[in-house]
Amino acid sequence: LTQDELKKIAAYKAVEFVESGMVLGLGTGSTAKHAVDRIGELLRQGKLTNIIGIPTSKKTQEQAISLGIPLSDLDSHPTIDMAIDGADEVDPHLNLVKGRGGSLLREKMVEGACKKFVCIVDESKLVKYLGGSGLAMPVEVVPFCWKFTAKKLQNLFRDSGCVAKLRNDCKGEPFVTDNGNYIVDLYLKKDIGDLQVASDAILRIAGVVEHGMFLAMATTVIVAAGNGFFFFWH
Numbered sequence: 001l002t003q004d005e006l007k008k009i010a011a012y013k014a015v016e017f018v019e020s021g022m023v024l025g026l027g028t029g030s031t032a033k034h035a036v037d038r039i040g041e042l043l044r045q046g047k048l049t050n051i052i053g054i055p056t057s058k059k060t061q062e063q064a065i066s067l068g069i070p071l072s073d074l075d076s077h078p079t080i081d082m083a084i085d086g087a088d089e090v091d092p093h094l095n096l097v098k099g100r101g102g103s104l105l106r107e108k109m110v111e112g113a114c115k116k117f118v119c120i121v122d123e124s125k126l127v128k129y130l131g132g133s134g135l136a137m138p139v140e141v142v143p144f145c146w147k148f149t150a151k152k153l154q155n156l157f158r159d160s161g162c163v164a165k166l167r168n169d170c171k172g173e174p175f176v177t178d179n180g181n182y183i184v185d186l187y188l189k190k191d192i193g194d195l196q197v198a199s200d201a202i203l204r205i206a207g208v209v210e211h212g213m214f215l216a217m218a219t220t221v222i223v224a225a226g227n228g229f230f231f232f233w234h
């Protein structure tokens with residue numbers, strides 16, 4: 001099974017939790033894409049009705065529109081029944097790293113408003129501790145003096161060998177989020193220890209908008225494993 005087939009297995013399993021009449025947070029990324037496609041298909045077949053989608057990015061909004069999924073927003077639906085979204089890393093306590101697709105702020109707003117957040121991953125996302133993949137731990141920052149903010153972030157985790165890098169787009173320009181901000185990616189060499197302490201410290205930096213650690217937010221994680229089976233953590 002390819003990684004994408006595993007993502008699809010996890011996504012389709014999550015959509016089995018969806019009931020007609022639900023207000024749904026629609027995630028962003030290649031795994032969530034399968035879930036949104038599946039929801040569109042079930043709506044088209046009449047197997048799901050009266051669904052309202054709350055997209056977590058402009059990209060997902062466009063995908064949902066193309067599938068005919070009725071959409072709304074948090075202003076109209078401050079409480080959401082369930083969100084389905086992927087993750088970049090999952091630790092044994094169901095803490096997540098998200099945002100490598102650049103949508104972490106709207107994802108965290110939507111998923112923070114949900115009664116249930118079903119996270120869908122293939123097994124390659126499982127880590128011993130957040131940052132453990134050695135890949136990016138995203139932080140959304142305001143463009144104003146981003147170097148100043150990046151230095152403060154790098155300093156904060158210097159004991160974990162942190163390197164902070166501005167995320168660029170494919171043209172080598174700074175990547176700009178749906179909200180007009182930049183992303184500074186943190187690359188860590190060691191466990192940053194207490195995640196809540198780290199989260200609070202990051203958010204105390206004035207130029208920081210939000211970070212990609214989703215602590216104690218996922219209510220269920222569906223993991224698609226190589227042999228085609230999946231398992232639930234919750």
Ligand code: DER
Nearest residue numbers: 029030031086087099100101
């Ligand atoms: O950027 C994001 O937050 C995505 O949801 C990411 O966490 C998972 O993306 P993937 O499903 O393409 O791996």
